[in-house]
Amino acid sequence: MPPDTGHGDSGPRDRLPRGGGPRDGGHGDRSRGDRGRGDGDRRRGVPRTLAEELRTRPDDALAALLRARPDLLSPVPNDLTQLATRAGTRASVVRAVERLDRFAQQTAEALAVAPDPCSYETLRDLLTGDAGPEEPGAPGAPKGAGPTSAPGPTPAPAPASGIGAPLGAEERAAVVAELPRAVATLREQALVWGGDDRLRLVRTARELLAPSPTSPSPTGLGPTVQEATSGMSPGRLQELLAAAGESPTHDPVTAATALAELFRDRARMAALLDGAPEGAAAVLAKLTWGPPYGETSVASPTPPVGWLLDHGLLLPSGPRNVVLPREVALHLRHGRAHRAPEPLAPELSPTIAHDPQVVDNTAAGQTFTALATVEELLGQWETAGPPVLRAGGLSVRDLKRTAVVLDVSEPVAAFWIELAHAAGLVAADGQTDERYAPTPAYDDWLRLPAEERWARLTAAWLPATRTPGLVGGRDSRGRTLAALGPELDRSPAPEVRRRVLELLATLPHGAAAAPDVLLARLRWERPHGHRGATASAAATPGAVSSSGPAYGATASAAAYAPGGAAEAAPTGGDLRSRLARWAVAEAEMLGVTGRGALSAHGRALLERHPDEPTAAGSELASAQAARLLAPLLPEPLDHVLLQADLTAVAPGPLERPLAATLGILADVESKGGATVYRFTPESVRRALDAGRTADDVHTFLTAHSRTPVPQPLAYLVDDVARKHGRLRIGAASAYLRCDDDALLAEILADRRSAGLRLRRLAPTVLAAQAPPDTLLEGLRAMGYAPAAESAEGDVLVSRPEAQRTPPRKPPAPVPEGPPVPDATLLGAAVRAIRAGDLAATAPHKPTAGAGAGPETAPGSRTGTGTGTKAGSGAGSGSAASGDRLPRTTSADTLATMQAAALTGSNVWIGYVNANGAATQRVIAPVRVEGGFVTAYDHTADEVRTYPLHRITGAAELAEDAP
Structure with a gap:
């Protein structure tokens, strides 16, 4: 008997092993029902395995699969059978499922609890459920169909005994409208295959998402009646049928099927539940939306639980555990798999509108602050670089000291330090007493215009996987995470960072969205969950309770807000949410955004250049952003305003020589739109120690002040100079x-x-x-x-020596899985896979020599499907065991090659390379002479030369070979 799905559909059902669907790799471990239909499917051209389905896809569809799942290209599969097998491995499927959006994930979850195979109409009904009261009978309600299927039957009206309300008409319409997109996404990524009448979820995905006693389904549904009663005695099944008023039967399978049919019958189920005692509905309500397992005393249950057990509405799963069968849960849920389907992405609203010019100017101001902060940081470290901890990174004390110097909080200081490190401007010097110091690249960076310096910083920030927001938190062993230390790389960071900016780019210029609005969209686009829930139950007999399934990871670490305040991550926060919040804050500090809205130069950073390699495209985007930023930056000033209180006010950015000299002569007192410098005896003495005289200082102040030099400042300079050097x-x-x-x-x-x-x-x-x-x-x-003074009595100029590290490369980002291949690589990979598949599956005529095997059927494999490295003159092909290679005599092989060269036909050969690895391939001989065959190798997609003595045999391809 087929396993039950708990949904009253008329779609095809197959009997499947408990806990999983059919194998869907190249060799297809299918159920007996599938094998019975295999011959008919073959005659109709219906794919019987995922590998066969992939062979029907055009090249652009294969390229889309490899683009969406780049891990399938590491290394390039030998043929489509190997591609299908690799697409069904657990690690690859988990990665693909975690990268689905919320509705595509819900669609996969529904398929995991549906029949296998499942019709499109059955899947649609599992996601929409029954029509609500506002759709009486729903006779004319648009049910929607699959891309190529006819509308399905209208489900029965919602039963009065359900828990909660059915979906409204608008919600149902949204599900129906978005379902084709979700199914197409699953098909594109080879998670689902088959036509609309026979949708199949790959076996590994079904195992991942389907319910089991140790891991409930993300839908909250439990096992079917047939699965839950598989170990039940026939006598107990008879008692359940009798209590339900059904005819008794001694066949356990028939009894379980009859019970399941009862639970799928809406009218009979409603009548059965009408007779339930008080309290039974409350027990069912606790289990309806999952997890379906609860704890109670099966031997001595309370009256409500006892009645439910007697009528099979709850089934025992252990001495103290019960489970709600899937059919009963679906009845109570009004036929749908999820409490709240989410077919539509949350809108990016509300938004805050700003004047675009104000946004750009604000961002440009932040850009200037960012450049000044990095310069101040590295200017401090070039003469007094902090030591490197033995375990790597910056000590807490040095981070605090740096934060005080920069006049920012410690988390923000960690961001600027990590940014300079990512840009290759600072590194460890590699000495015995290792310290951090600027690199030679810092000097080159200083010589660039301001807009190009900013572009260099943002070009390092966007792809960086190091996450400064984690600084100050704890690692898995309880150790504090240090700035510039290990354990700060988080692979999802670049993707989240770019996606946050892309979402802001979808808004009108000048519009800003709150971080929570962005987070809601990001969570829908990438739920990024994992299974692993555990059920817990109440201790009181008869009371059933459990915790919900955990379908998402959580973690806690330090987080910083735009103002730099450190705070604990909110309860339930996950890494991607915290990465998104940090991205919003960092973009504002860097000047990519202004007042929360994306600036014009920030938008330019996101421009794609598909015709260029990735690195070249990024450089073009950075150059365009720098051009847009340049007019917004203030011109450097050549003057300051001297005040009578021994201060100097710089009303804007200063020219570099002026800023450097003033930084020696005075101390920075405050920053902001204008920088305030204060002259003190110590600062003036610092200038004198650097080799300047009192006359030099007076001349400098007079030349660069728009106001007269105040008398107190002149007296201060003369007084310090008079005392300086007396000793x-x-x-x-x-x-x-x-x-x-x-x-x-x-x-x-x-x-x-x-x-x-x-x-x-x-x-x-x-x-x-x-x-x-x-x-x-x-x-x-x-x-x-x-x-x-020197030995000759001359005054020694005391100036701190600027330290530089040896040339260093910036830290390389740690990618999240293999990078997305470009169009060139995708095209080459598809051609190689097609060629390998041709060699592995092409039908051929029987070989003429001894050992010739029977003709290979189209679509079948002639080798093991495992690639081997070829030696001289041969590339990788589909490996074959020796007895599967064509075997012909040397004379027959030579004759076959010469004939093929004359007619221009393809031949199937076996080849053994210098390492003894045997492969099979399809070649088109061009020239045969001197004991060598020059041919176009379809497997390697290039012309190669093969020694005849290494060819085990040759056979012509059958006339129907591609």
Whole structure:
């Protein structure tokens, strides 16, 4: 008897092994019913396996399959049978199912609990369910049909005993309208094959999505009556039939079928449930939408549960567990597999409208801030780079110090550090005492115009898999994740980042959408779930409860908001949701968006160039974005405004030489639209230490200030310059000399100088046991302004040495699976697969020599389907066992080759390469001479030369061969 699906359909049913459907690889482990129909299908040209179905597809359909599932190309399959087998492997199917949108996933889930094969109408009814009360009888309701099928029968009116309400007319219409697209998607990705009257879900996908005792279906449906009663005694089945008022039978299969037919009959089920005792409906309601398993005492149940067990509406699945049969659940659900089908993607609304010019200007301002922040970061690290942790990465203390210098929060500082690293601007120097420092590429980057520097940063950001939002969180072993450290790569990051920007690009220019709106769309487009629910039940006998199925992974880690605040991930948050939130924040900080809306130069970054290789297309997009950004950036200024309170205001970005000099002469006090610098004795002394004189400083201030130099600032410069260098330091270990012996006496008398171990050598000279640099720091800490001198007595210019690492490559992104192949690779792969399939399946005439085998039927395989490496003069083909290769004598082989070269026909040969690997292939001989055959090899899709002594035999192809 066929297994039950719990849905009153008239579609074809086959008896299947419990827990799965037929095998759908190239060799097709089909059910007995399928084998009985095999001859008829063959005569009608109906594909019997996935491999045969793939052979009917045109080249563009095969290319679409390989584009959607690039893992099938690693390596390129030898033929279509191997492609079908690989498409049915668990790892590949899991990856493909996880990349489906929500409705395509729901369609696959419905197919997993439907008959196998399943008609399009049955699938549609499982997704739409019964007509609601607003559609009485639904006689004229549009049921929708498959792309090539006629409208199906109208389901019966919804039973009054159902749990919840049927779908409304609009919801049903949306499902009907979107179902052809979902089925086409599943077909394109080789997850479903067969015509509209015989849709088959590949075996691995059925095993993944179908219910089992240890893993309920994502639909929440349980096993069929036949599956749930497979171990039940015939006597107990008789009792269930008698309680339901059915005729008894001693055949267990017939009894289970009769019980299933009862549960599929809407009228009889409604009458049966009308007689249920109080409390039975509540028990059923807890299990209807899943999970279908509950805990109770089967031996001594409460009256409601006992009545349900006596009538088969609940079936025992263990001493303390019961299960709701699929047929009963579908009746209570009004015939549909899902509580809430989601055929339509959530709309990107509401949106916030901004003036597009304001958006672009805001984004350009953020761009300037981003460039200034990266320059400040690397300017700090070129003289005082932080050490590298032993395990790799930046210490928490150094991250905090960097955040203070940049005047941002620690998560935002981690973002800028990781961005500079991704752009190849900073790396570890590789020394024994390893530290982070700018790379030589940083100097090249500084010489670029501002718009090109920004383009370099965004070009590194978009494909980066390193995820700075995770910094500060914990890894699986409880260790803190460090900036620049390992364990920060997340393969989905580039895809999510680009998809967030693409969704913003679908909105009108200047329109912004809230992050939650974007997240809702992303969750629909990629539910990215996995099965693995466990049922839990209440301890009270008769009360049934369980947790819902887990069809999505969750994780927690640190997250940062646009303002940089670190917060815990929300409950139930998953990695992709957090990646999307981080992408929104990072795009705003980088100036790709402004006020939450995508800027004009941000849109240019997303432009595709299909005619160009991936790298060249990205460069073209970055160049176009830079051209659009350039007019929006402010022109660098050559002046500042000096204030009487010892500050200088830069009303905009400064020219690089001016900014560099001012950065030495003053300290940055605040940033924003205008940068405020403050002059202090320490900052002026820093300029003097760098080799500038008081006159140089006065000249610089006069030349670059739009306001007169304030008198307090002039006095400050002169006062520091007068004191600077009065004390001279040399090596004794060190010495200290000064023309003012009173000043030296003052230093000797100061108790703070005890650690320097000073002693007077002469009225104007002191000797110290401390090194010169320590002596310098000590005297400066005491409030003096010493200057170092050389052995000749000249003042030494004290300037921190800028450090650079050896040339370093930026970190390579860690892709999520194989990359999507380009059109050239897809075309070559399809040709190679077709050629290999021709060699493996082409019918051929019997060989003329000894050992010739029978003629091979069209579509059958003549080898094992496993490719082997060819040696000299041969590429990979479909491997064959020795007794499957054509076997002819040398004379017959030579004669066959010469005849084929004269007639231009194809021949089937066996070939053994230098490594002893045997392959079979189809060739078209062009020239036969000198013991070699030059031929076009259909398997390798190129002209090759074969030694005749390595050819095991040759046979002409049958006349009906392609």
